[in-house]
Amino acid sequence: MSDAPNYGETWVYESIVGALPGVNFGERGAIALQIAIFETAVLFFAWVYDLWTAALAGTAAIVVAAVGSVVMLRMGERTRAAAVPTPYRRLLFGSSIEVVLGILAFVALVTHLFVFDPRQSTTPLVTVLFGPDPPIVVVYLMLLILWDLCYRIGTSWWAAVVGLWGALRYRFDEPTAREMRRVNLLNVGFGVTQVLLVPFILDQPILLLAVSGHVVAVTVVSVTAAALIRT
Secondary structure (H helix, E strand, O other): OOOOOOOOOOOHHHHHHHHOOOOOOHHHHHHHHHHHHHHHHHHHHHHHHOOHHHHHHHHHHHHHHHHHHHHHHHHHHHHHHOOOOHHHHHHHHHOOHHHHHHHHHHHHHHHHHHHHHHHHOOOOHHHHHHOOOOOHHHHHHHHHHHHHHHHHHHHHHHHHHHHHHHHHHOEOOHHHHHHHHHHHHHHHHHHHHHHHHHHHOOOOHHHHHHHHHHHHHHHHHHHHHHHHOEO
């Protein structure tokens, strides 16, 4: 009998990796492959187009997304292993709201980069990173990495909200309460790693406010959820 979780009880990221026929990388293998593909592409195009400043920003985003992948897997494993009520699990995993939140974050970011920022700045962030005539393939790679990052940020938002709702709605036995506190604190850890992005957006007040606000909000909500869990 398989120990694999049922689909509908996983993040979309887990479902995609687990559903690929004939592919079984395992958790570490999937994350290592994710890092290797993205980082190799970033370094290759930085070498081809001499975009080493952009490569630093891309590497920071890849590291944060990779940490997000690890945190997502750990949060998923701990939540499924804990004796949480079925509605809690269904809301967290089965609704796929994290994808919707990730899309909203990604669309807002693309709108900022290509519409808002060029109207507000003589040298937009895209120009700072990639020059006045950005290579198409590099922009494609940038958007792919940003989507990967935004999806994990959306997952972090949703996990924080559901964690707080569960803490207010349910009482848990002591082992389950202990696990759910750890899940909430894992989410705080992922939020803190996003500070790595700050050096690249210091002259972008909107992005700086968005990233800082997200980190603070997730930290406050997740810590509050951990503190309010009742036994």
